[in-house]
Amino acid sequence: MWNHLKPDLKLRLTLRVAAISTLCFAAISAYFLVEADRSVHTRIDAIAGLAARTLELQQNKIQWVNHPRAEFPDLDNVAASVMAPGLCLAFRAGNGDTVQRFCGGASGTTGHPPQAFVTLYRKLFDPGREATHAVTVRGTMIGEAVAWIDPAVQTAEAWHDAGRLIAALAIVLPLLCVLVYAALARALRPTRIIRDGLERMATDDLTARLPPFELAELSAIGEVFNHLAERLSTTLAERSELTRRLIVVQDEERRHLARELHDEFGQSLAAIRALAASAHQTAAQDCPALLPECDGISRTATGMMETLRGALFRLRPPDVDELGLVASLEGLVAGWNGRSRGQPRFECRFDCALESLPAAVGAGLYRIVQEALTNAAKHACATRVTLELTARDAAAQGDRTIELYIADDGRPGDTAVTAGMGLLGMRERVAALGGRLSFETGADRGATLHVVIPASVHPTVMERAA
Structure with a gap:
């Protein structure tokens, strides 16, 4: 869910391109405004210089022809040739008084710029600055020619130029974003394939x-x-192969240990029971006071033999291939119910279509169930353990799968399937058979073990696990 809230890569890159494009447009606009301001000042400086030279010629002409009544200054000719909207031309006498002044009217096509632009432009460029040139006659300055542009007109013209750039940006930027997004979507289309992989x-x-x-x-x-x-x-293939080999070695060690216990320890216990019986007969004739000790030895040996039989049963399971998985598991469950002192804590349900399983699958399932029931028997917190084993037809290619459910009502963290061998060993056995295992615990009590194993096993797996 959180992945849908994260910004899309295409959108993020498109926004970055839009931001960079906006900055570029802003830089271009600033450049054009600076160049326009410089061009204006260059032009009015040239106009002021032209007016100063014209006034100097007028003064010299007056002196040459000795006509002091001639009008001076006369900026009509200069104004007529250079006058433009917003341009002002004047002559300022030496005492600072403006003697003559001409100003062109504002153009009606520029419009009124926004106040924010007016404030920013006047702060950055100071429109309306004057360009002055001194008017000298015979080395004496009699005044100066002044030229400037009306600040309102200059600001309006600058906004007109900037507005065209803004209009171009408003048209080009969305089109650029669409093209960039489409190009990125096409370029990043393979990421969906990578995600699926x-x-x-x-x-x-x-x-x-x-x-x-x-x-x-x-x-x-x-x-x-x-x-x-x-x-x-x-x-994973090497790991599965190693797991299969370890399971084979573990089973071989169990068989070897079972044989050793049966041959050595079992015979010793049988001998102890025989000697205890012989001592019982001798004591009955010669020393009756020793009869309780002989009976005690016999009972102890009998209890040890019962314990040995249970250990041998766990170490060396019955031949599943001969008896069948269902019969073997029923015997296992019946044995645990018989040892549970009359409290039937183990229930089982089987599918009748389980008799033709490969030996590797049957042996592996038997070991998993044996471990789970052993743990349940050792931990009295679980008062009921239910086992269900079924065969199902998979949807793909008609393959069959074996599903095992083991549920108990133990406390969380002390359930029947997590004690003893634990999930790790069970996962190894399931992985060796190419299956999968899941384990879930209830909120208050109980846990469920779910194992799914394919009914058909590769021949090499059967050879290794046999």
Whole structure:
């Protein structure tokens, strides 16, 4: 659920491209505004210089022709040739008084810029700055020619130029974002294939492989993914093989130990019972006071032999291949119920279609059930243990699977299936048969063990596990 709340990579990259594009447009707009301001000041400086030279020529002409009544200054000719909207031209006498002044009207096409732009533009560029050139006659400055642009007109023209860039940005930026998003969606389309491959691998499907991609980066990811899948498949196969061998070694050790106990310890106990019986007969004739001790020895030997029989039964299970899995498990459950002092804590339900299982599957299931029931018998916290074993037809290719359910009513953390051998050993046996195991505990009491094993096993597995 949280993955859907995270921003999409395509959207994030598109927003970054939009932000960078906006910054570029802003930089271009700032550049054009700076260049426009510089161009304006260059132009009005040239106009002020032209006006100053014109006024100097007028003054010299007055002196040459000795006509002091001629009008001075006369900026009509200069104003007529250079006048533009918002341009102001004036002559300022030496005492600071403006003698003559011309100003062009504002253009009606520029409109009124926003107040925020007006404030920012005036703070950055100071529109309306004057350009002055001194008017000198025979080395004496008689005044200066002044030219400037009306601040309102200059600001309006700057907004007009910037507005065109903003309009271009408003048109180009959404189109650019759409194109970038489409290109990214096309380029990142293989990530869905990569995600599907990872999900398959997460579900233990190590046959998942990624196809080659056009982009070099994605191709590198695909190669690493395929190499990892192959390594995992090989590693799990080797691990399963090692697990099968360990199980075989464990079963062989159990059989060897059972033979040793039966041949050595069992015979010794039988001999002790025989000697106790002989001593009982001798004591009955010669020393009756020794009869209780002889009976005690005989009872102790008998109890030890019963314990030995139970240990041998757990170490060396019956031949499942000859008796069948159902008969073997029924005998196992009946044995535990018989030793539970009249309290039937074990119940079992079997599917009648379990008689034709391979020996490896039958032996593995028997060992799993044996471990679970042994743990249940050792921990009295579970008052009832239910076992259910069924065969089901899988949906794919008509394969059959064996499902085992073991449920108990023990306390959480002290359940029948978690004690003793624990889940680790059971998982190893299930993994050796190519199955899967799940374990769930109840909120208050009880736990459920669910094992699913394919009914058909590879021949090498059967040979190893036999």
